[in-house]
Amino acid sequence: MRKRDIIEKNEQIVNIKFEGKNIIAYEGETVAEALFANGIDFFMLSNKYFRPRGLFCKDGKCGQCKMNIDGNRNALACRTFVREGISVKRNIPKLSIKDLKNFSFYLNLPFFIFLLKNLFIQENRIQERKRIEEYSTEILIIGGGSAGNSAFNTIKKFGGNVILVNDGPISAESSENALAFENMNIFSIEGKTAYGISEKRIIKINANKIIIATGSYNIDRPFKNNDVPGIMLFSEVKNLIEKNIKPGKNAVIIGSSGEEEGIANFLQSKGVKVKGIITENLYKSKYDLFYFYKIEKAVGYRKLNAILIGKGKMLKKINCDLLIFTDKSKNLDLVLNVNGKIAYSREKHSFFPVRDKNLTISKDIYYAGNFSDDESLKEGEKAAILALNITKKKNERILEIVGVKNENNMQIYGYNG
Amino acid sequence: MKIICRSMDITDDDIKKILKSGYNDLTSLILRLSKNGAMDFYCIRNILEYLDAEYMVSISEISDVLNGSDFVHD
Numbered sequence: 001m002r003k004r005d006i007i008e009k010n011e012q013i014v015n016i017k018f019e020g021k022n023i024i025a026y027e028g029e030t031v032a033e034a035l036f037a038n039g040i041d042f043f044m045l046s047n048k049y050f051r052p053r054g055l056f057c058k059d060g061k062c063g064q065c066k067m068n069i070d071g072n073r074n075a076l077a078c079r080t081f082v083r084e085g086i087s088v089k090r091n092i093p094k095l096s097i098k099d100l101k102n103f104s105f106y107l108n109l110p111f112f113i114f115l116l117k118n119l120f121i122q123e124n125r126i127q128e129r130k131r132i133e134e135y136s137t138e139i140l141i142i143g144g145g146s147a148g149n150s151a152f153n154t155i156k157k158f159g160g161n162v163i164l165v166n167d168g169p170i171s172a173e174s175s176e177n178a179l180a181f182e183n184m185n186i187f188s189i190e191g192k193t194a195y196g197i198s199e200k201r202i203i204k205i206n207a208n209k210i211i212i213a214t215g216s217y218n219i220d221r222p223f224k225n226n227d228v229p230g231i232m233l234f235s236e237v238k239n240l241i242e243k244n245i246k247p248g249k250n251a252v253i254i255g256s257s258g259e260e261e262g263i264a265n266f267l268q269s270k271g272v273k274v275k276g277i278i279t280e281n282l283y284k285s286k287y288d289l290f291y292f293y294k295i296e297k298a299v300g301y302r303k304l305n306a307i308l309i310g311k312g313k314m315l316k317k318i319n320c321d322l323l324i325f326t327d328k329s330k331n332l333d334l335v336l337n338v339n340g341k342i343a344y345s346r347e348k349h350s351f352f353p354v355r356d357k358n359l360t361i362s363k364d365i366y367y368a369g370n371f372s373d374d375e376s377l378k379e380g381e382k383a384a385i386l387a388l389n390i391t392k393k394k395n396e397r398i399l400e401i402v403g404v405k406n407e408n409n410m411q412i413y414g415y416n417g
Numbered sequence: 418m419k420i421i422c423r424s425m426d427i428t429d430d431d432i433k434k435i436l437k438s439g440y441n442d443l444t445s446l447i448l449r450l451s452k453n454g455a456m457d458f459y460c461i462r463n464i465l466e467y468l469d470a471e472y473m474v475s476i477s478e479i480s481d482v483l484n485g486s487d488f489v490h491d
Binding site for chain 1: 419420421423424425428429457458459460462463465466467469470477479480483484487
């Protein structure tokens, strides 16, 4: 077993090279997961202050796991799956005289020596040519979480023509009129054409309607040294545990999403000791509760060793190797991309899409999803019904199928109205 | 050092420095912070969150920046 494996694995072994040394990975793992399972915490140095960075978000959004994979210097280790024999190296930041005057650069002396050793090695950059595929559909759903899945299944149930695209795995099943693409990141929408990219291909999808259900993501908080490896979003921690990789031994949870106690129970059940919860939300808990405490600083450089928390003049030190953020904010990149409007809520520390009662953010583009799974399911279903309703006016085939098969449902959701 | 934007290594010190030297509005502040590279929505969100927490920036200013975010690019 590798250093951080929770159980003995049965998957096919894949041998990869990290900094020239052989390490074991398993089929289906990303490079980031394989490195972390082998006890490797820091993946890159940040570009400006040369600070060690490691696993943080798992979604390819934070850019903290950009590594040199088979010569591609900006490959995201969290989005690249392991293949037999691939070579993985830490990136070498571009240096300038100004950088060399930067004191924090020298704090990481062993890595500085590594940089000097590698500075003159010529990189062979391999750029794979990607295939471009084009699809057309009546309704495109972006996002395969609760809202996206619910919308997909509703449209499928009514026989609608739909494509679902998710940037991670997909649980929904494809059928003749309903296609699902997993591990595909939609990076742009122009009019009603969406462009997606995955490791191997680029897709172009033309749609009559688009439902954006990109969900929410965990967010961090600012405090001193808040980027030390070992400080992660819950999305990453959950992903590691689902892959049977232990994210740490002693954890502290910080957040006010209301899910903190459940997350603590989940961690304890997987052998991670919860040392406390820092929150403004919970009043009672079986765990040590630090109510309205703030994190003053994280202790550690290449790996988290402890955190210092404070409330007024009280200061406490908690030894831990894992700090987990559970606060959430909505994923609104594509909303801005289609000229949707965003509003800010100071209470929730989050931005929201501005939409009308029909869930539209701009013409023929819907936004579905909320912070809780239950509400997201309902919104996904509602958006699907609304999108189908408008589509079927233009498409007799859908109108017939929906009318014959689901008359009752149509009335419940006001199809005829 | 508090990291406000991970991908661009923007810290609270960077923001304080610019605020001290004076700035006209949030848009120009963010443009100054992003002068050396592309800034994505996540960075802007974190900067606004930080400014709001530390300096109580008005909600309308934040909305204006986000909804007129022509400078958001990858």
